Structures are given as C-alpha cells and as structure tokens.
Amino acid sequence: xxxxxxxxxxxxxxxxxxxxxxxxxxxxxxxxxxxxxxxxxxxxxxxxxxxxxxxxxxxxxxxxxxxxxxxxxxxxxxxxxxxxxxxxxxxxxxxxxxxxxxxxxxxxxxxxxxxxxxxxxxxxxxxxxxxxxxxxxxxxxxxxxxxxxxxxxxxxxxxxxxxxxxxxxxxxxxxxxxxxxxxxxxxxxxxxxxxxxxxxxxxxxxxxxxxxxxxxxxxxxxxxxxxxxxxxxxxxxxxxxxxxxxxxxxxxxxxxxxxxxxxxxxxxxxxxxxxxxxxxxxxxxxxxxxx
Numbered sequence: 001x002x003x004x005x006x007x008x009x010x011x012x013x014x015x016x017x018x019x020x021x022x023x024x025x026x027x028x029x030x031x032x033x034x035x036x037x038x039x040x041x042x043x044x045x046x047x048x049x050x051x052x053x054x055x056x057x058x059x060x061x062x063x064x065x066x067x068x069x070x071x072x073x074x075x076x077x078x079x080x081x082x083x084x085x086x087x088x089x090x091x092x093x094x095x096x097x098x099x100x101x102x103x104x105x106x107x108x109x110x111x112x113x114x115x116x117x118x119x120x121x122x123x124x125x126x127x128x129x130x131x132x133x134x135x136x137x138x139x140x141x142x143x144x145x146x147x148x149x150x151x152x153x154x155x156x157x158x159x160x161x162x163x164x165x166x167x168x169x170x171x172x173x174x175x176x177x178x179x180x181x182x183x184x185x186x187x188x189x190x191x192x193x194x195x196x197x198x199x200x201x202x203x204x205x206x207x208x209x210x211x212x213x214x215x216x217x218x219x220x221x222x223x224x225x226x227x228x229x230x231x232x233x234x235x236x237x238x239x240x241x242x243x244x245x246x247x248x249x250x251x252x253x254x255x256x257x258x259x260x261x262x263x264x265x266x267x268x269x270x271x272x273x274x275x276x277x278x279x280x281x282x283x284x285x286x287x288x289x290x291x
Contacts, residue, residue, distance in 0.1 A: 003193055011056045012174070013219040014075040015041050022076075028241050044074035060092040080187060084221040087190035100272070106209025109135045113248070123259040123271065126248070129188040130198045131158040136255055137269075142278035143259060144236060146170045146234060159203060164208040171231050182215040183222040190221065229259070235277055236270040 025040055036044075042052040047067060055063060055071070068089055090111040093190040109126075114135060117124045123143040125136035133148055133155040146166055147153050153160030161167045161174075161181055185202065192198055203214040224245055231239040233246040241259040248254045261268035 001262065003088070003091055004191070006190070007060055007092070007196075008056055009073075009217075010084065010088065010219045011075070014077060014081065019075060022113045023074075026143040032075075041071070041074050045070040061094070062090040063089050063092075070290040078184075079225045080221045083223075084187055087187075091190070091193045104124065105162070113250075117256070118256065121224045123255060123274075125255050126256045127157065129192065129255070130195070130201055131156050133157075138278045139275045142235075143231070143233070143239075143271075144273050147254070157181065158205060158212075162205055162212045169232055170234075172230050172238070177229075178211060179215060179220070180222060180224070182212060182218075184224040186216070187223065199261040207225050224255075233270075233274065238267070239270055240265070240267045241271070 005243060015038075016033065018035045020031075020036065020040065023036055023040065023147060025036070031037070038053055039049045042049045042161045044186065045067070047070065051067075052071075065086075068085055069082075071077075072085060075081075077085060113115055113125070113126075117126070117140075120137060123139040124138070125140035125144055126134040127132055127137065133144065136144065136148075141148060147157060147160045147170070148155050150164050150166060152161050152164045158181060161171070168174045179235075189195075189202060190199060206216060226244050227242070229241055229243055231241070233239055239261070241261055243257050243259050245259070246256045250255055261271045
C-alpha cells in the first residue's frame with residue numbers, strides 16, 4: 001500500500017460523501033464531483049486551497065493537530081475516522097516508526113494470561129491485529145471452532161470471512177460482519193503501515209476476493225470495541241452474544257474478546273450447552289489446541 005495513495009483515497013472518499021447542502025454550502029453552479037469540492041473543504045476548515053490540495057495529494061508531513069482537527073470537522077469524521085487521519089499523518093513523518101514491545105511476532109502466551117482467560121466464565125479468545133487467533137479458553141475455542149478448524153482460514157478471521165464457504169452460514173449477518181471486519185482492518189493498516197504480514201494479508205484478500213476488494217476500496221474505518229454478534233453455530237444453533245474488546249498492554253498487538261449472552265435468553269441456554277459440550281473433551285486438548 002502506497003501511503004500517499006492511501007491519504008488521497010481516504011480524503012477524497014470522505015468529501016465525496018458530503019453534499020453541499022449538508023455542509024451548508026449555497027449555490028456553486030454545475031458540479032462535476034458527487035460531494036464537496038476541494039475549495040469548499042478548505043473554506044470549511046479555514047485553510048488555503050493550496051494547503052488542502054497538498055494534503056489531498058497525499059502529503060501530510062508537518063500537518064499540525066489543529067489542522068487535522070479542522071479537516072476532521074469539515075469532513076464530519078467520526079472518532080474512528082479522525083483517529084485514522086491522525087495515524088496517516090504519523091506515518092507520513094520521515095522518522096521510522098518505533099516498534100512497540102510485543103508488537104510483532106510474539107506468539108508465546110504467558111501462563112498467567114492463560115490462567116486468567118481459563119478462569120473466566122465467558123467465551124474468551126485473543127487475536128492479533130492481523131486477525132490471527134492467538135489463544136482462547138475452552139468455551140471461546142468451542143465458539144470459534146468453525147474458524148479455528150477451517151483449512152482455508154488457518155485461524156484467521158479475515159480469511160474465513162472472505163475465503164471460506166462456511167462463513168455465510170456461521171455469520172448469519174454476513175454482509176454487516178464483512179463490512180465491519182474490513183473497516184477494522186483498514187484502521188489497523190493505518191496504525192501499522194509498515195507491518196509486512198498485515199499488508200501481505202490485505203494483498204492476498206484483495207487478489208482472491210471481490211467482496212473484500214470492493215469493501216477495501218471504500219476506505220471505511222471503525223473501532224472494534226463492543227457490540228452484538230450473531231452466530232449460527234453447527235453444534236447449538238443460533239447465538240446472539242454481546243462482546244467486549246480489551247487491550248492487553250503487555251502485548252500491544254493483541255486484543256482479548258469476551259462474549260456473553262443476555263440472561264434468560266435462548267442464547268444463554270445454548271451458550272451453556274456449548275460449554276457443556278466443550279467440557280466433555282479433554283480440557284488440555286481444548287485449551288492448547290493449535291490456534
């Protein structure tokens with residue numbers, strides 16, 4: 001991914017979606033663009049047209065936080081989009097990005113972390129920012145078994161979603177799940193533009209999946225923090241689960257996800273059943289199975 005092209009495509013995609021009426025622009029005659037013109041964005045941000053044009057050509061070097069905030073307001077960026085703009089600006093600086101401790105290739109799970117995960121009653125699993133599974137507790141592994149055991153996915157949620165025929169069944173709301181996954185992956189790519197395994201994964205999916213390619217070209221971003229996920233599990237059927245995402249500071253590249261069901265719902269009963277089925281296996285085999 002060329003960083004300047006990323007900046008250009010992101011800014012253009014954001015201004016294309018805002019109509020002059022939404023921005024409070026009056027008049028302007030015939031228009032050749034679907035949304036705002038460059039000069040209109042510059043006016044809304046209170047900067048020169050030349051300065052904004054330089055930014056949209058992909059040059060964010062030296063752009064101040066105040067200007068970035070003004071552009072975010074002009075383009076009506078949400079929190080995730082604003083953070084992405086800041087990530088793109090940081091990546092444009094000439095100094096090399098510092099490698100965060102534990103940010104690449106550290107796949108050794110500390111025993112203390114595994115004990116914590118195993119002690120939780122929720123379905124818990126940990127993945128990295130390339131969508132690779134790292135570890136899970138017994139219930140988490142049972143929940144995500146269709147992904148973890150899929151030969152095409154190889155433990156990677158993105159590969160499963162876009163390359164495995166089983167994905168459309170496992171994710172009943174596949175379209176929205178796919179939208180959210182790509183938007184999350186776009187955010188990770190903005191944070192780590194020099195992460196070769198991440199760019200290799202994106203390149204693979206762009207090449208092999210038209211559905212991924214179309215979504216990637218939209219340049220949407222989102223934070224993956226909390227929400228509701230629906231599954232059609234091959235063992236217990238339909239599940240509607242709420243998830244919470246947690247950072248792991250000792251491993252900045254990893255995120256831990258916990259899934260629970262609303263009390264008294266069919267999903268709670270089915271999740272308990274799944275836990276019972278997982279408990280009938282050798283616990284060590286479930287927990288330590290390759291992820």
